[in-house]
Amino acid sequence: MIRFEHVTVTYPRRSEPALRDVHLTIGEGELVLCAGRTGAGKSTLLGAVNGLVPHFTGGRLEGRVSVDGVATSSRPPREFAHLVGVVRQNPLAGFVTDTVEEELAYSMEQLGVDPQVMRRRVEETLDLLGIAGLRRRALRQLSGGQQQRVAIGSVLTAHPRVLVLDEPTSALDPTAAEDVLATIARLVTDLGTTVLLAEHRMERVVPFIDRLLFVEADGTVTDGEPATQLRRTSIAPPIVELGRLAGWDPLPLSVRDARRRASTWRDGLIPPPPAATDTEAPATLEARGVVVRYGPKVAVREVDLTLAAGEVTALMGRNGSGKSSLLWALQGSGPRHGGSVGAGGHDPQRLTRSQARRLVGLVPQDAADLLYLESVDAECAAGDVESDSPPGSCRTLLDAFAPGIRDEAHPRDLSEGQKLALVLAVQLSASPRVVLLDEPTRGLDYLAKRELTRTVRALAATGRSVVIATHDVEFVAGVADRVVVMAEGEIVTDAPVADAIAGSPAFAPQVAKVLGSPWLTVDQVRTALGVA
Incomplete structure (x- = not known):
């Protein structure tokens, strides 16, 4: 569905490429995570999928990017709107209407979708993302998380074959993030939608993904199975760090897997002392x-x-x-x-x-x-x-x-x-x-x-x-x-x-879910084990 053939992207006034000789294929119905350090080039990789890079951003793209066999260099990004839906990091900057309902319908209006079909898709999307109560609200009056869900919904209504998401859960509370990710996973499983997303909160996404692309500091991209990739990446979610510390092989990618591994291991840990509080602080x-x-x-x-x-x-x-x-x-x-x-x-x-x-x-x-x-x-x-x-x-x-x-x-x-x-x-x-x-x-x-x-x-x-x-x-x-x-x-x-x-179903961190209270972080476990 998506092919990068020896793609290198260099921006103006930059001596080094943002992406360097990227060669990969993403098949239909795959859910793929793009990870890497802040500023490594993840947004560039995502932007190249529908031609925003370099048509909109400028710079030079060498090699070939194609979606469903069509090269992005052959036509402007607007002609990929029916094929690729894109949700950027800042949802408010991408809104073009005033209210939630209007925004959900806008992309379908541009594609000439029948009004009856538009109405049905709007209702389905409102229910799918749990935002029916916001339908007549002004977009600028919504919280950041509500805006993020509307932005995702505005591209889902067009039923694209490829969905590109840049930090889709960054503004969402834990429960809302789980709902959105479950929705995305359902699109992949039930509709065969190909999803490529970038997300820094990897702990939320890793249990759902099929593959992991990791953008290195020099712009190269490695591609592989999540457990294999996470054994060597410079950044990893807490549950993977805990697995590295404990020497588990293969690494656990979900809390359920980690709890099974930790059932006997946790008994040998000495709980951290309670944090001291200064009751006299002004x-x-x-x-x-x-x-x-x-x-x-x-x-x-x-x-x-x-x-x-x-x-x-x-x-x-x-x-x-x-x-x-x-x-x-x-x-x-x-x-x-x-x-x-x-x-x-x-x-x-x-x-x-x-x-x-x-x-x-x-x-x-x-x-x-x-x-x-x-x-x-x-x-x-x-x-x-x-x-x-x-x-x-x-x-x-x-x-x-x-x-x-x-x-x-x-x-x-x-x-x-x-x-x-x-x-x-x-x-x-x-x-x-x-x-x-x-x-x-x-x-x-x-x-x-x-x-x-x-x-x-x-x-x-x-x-x-x-x-x-x-x-x-x-x-x-x-x-x-x-x-x-x-x-x-x-x-x-x-x-x-x-x-x-520690004991909250909504707010408990991964280490607390695996080891129980009062453990909160991998650093606490590392200290208890005497590991530098």
Whole structure:
């Protein structure tokens, strides 16, 4: 169905190819994962499938890419719309209508599908993705996860033979992600749809896939069975890392397989001591009775929250539960229709943007909203100036999150993970006492998330409070001291991380599912075994 024949892609002003001599075939009805480090070239590989690379992105493509026997070089990307459905990393940037129902119908309108067929497909897709209640909602009023599901639905209605997905579950809560992946697997099994997807949260996807493509740092691509590939890759999900540590062969790809292997092995592990908490730590921010409304909808309902110095708090909950609205209200830039917020003796909403940033820094879900200059170097330099930081501070942070980004690169040309890393570096260069991160791990691979964990813990060690709104339970397991769970705008759980997630069916990380409480991370197991 998809063929790459000695494909090399080189972008303008780049001395090295983004992809180098890629030769592979993906058959009909296969579910294939494309993995690799942040910025390695996964999006380029996916974009070449329908000709967006190089027709839209520019650059030079050598070799041949074909879909169902048709070379992508022979016609523009729009003529592959009936054959290849594409969902990009940032769903909002791809929407062309105003409401959910209109967006689901749009692609079929362009293809001239009969109105009765369109109506039936829209209804089927609404039910398939669990978004029937959103049909008349404005797209810009949806949460990031809801937008992601609509984006997937908008291509499914056209019934493409090939589905290309770039980070399809990055903005979804664990339950919604499982639903979407189950839907994708059903398309492969029942309809014979060929699916190629890139996903950094490999733990969600690996149990479903037939093959794994791994994009190396030099642009080459290796292709093989998941268990074989994961034995040697530089990044791997926690369950595979646990299998490597235990010496299991073959490596387990699902929690069920790992639990069977660990049935006797886990008994010899000495549980980690409970994390120490500083009950005397001063408060850096206090919120009382915070209310946020959007028209008649109440997004945040009289929330009380106190943040302590040196504490990392994970803010969790299903899509649309009010997490982002609460963060914007705490920072001062977003609406607040009731209650009070105090940080350092000031209400951030009453300060100038520059003053508020030094008290409470916020990295939003769509990091590109804060990028406005022509190069990475210019963004970093501006971040240092605005933060009154030593020159090079922002760049040092950026290199820790996503190494290898060129100074002259345009911020809009970066991958979503690289954009987020750049904005995170800019915001952290101001050294605010309170740092709010909204889905900071979107687009980051496991090694980049490990660097982010070190940075967050270092910030907490200096007495700062960090709040991370996220669906990434594996990241939470390694970074958080405390977990606050929201539902329908209210706080329903506020507890230490192990108490909040270890026994939760929705939020438990893979290690906890395999070994039970209080184990949360592979690093804890490694320490217990005395392995460096």
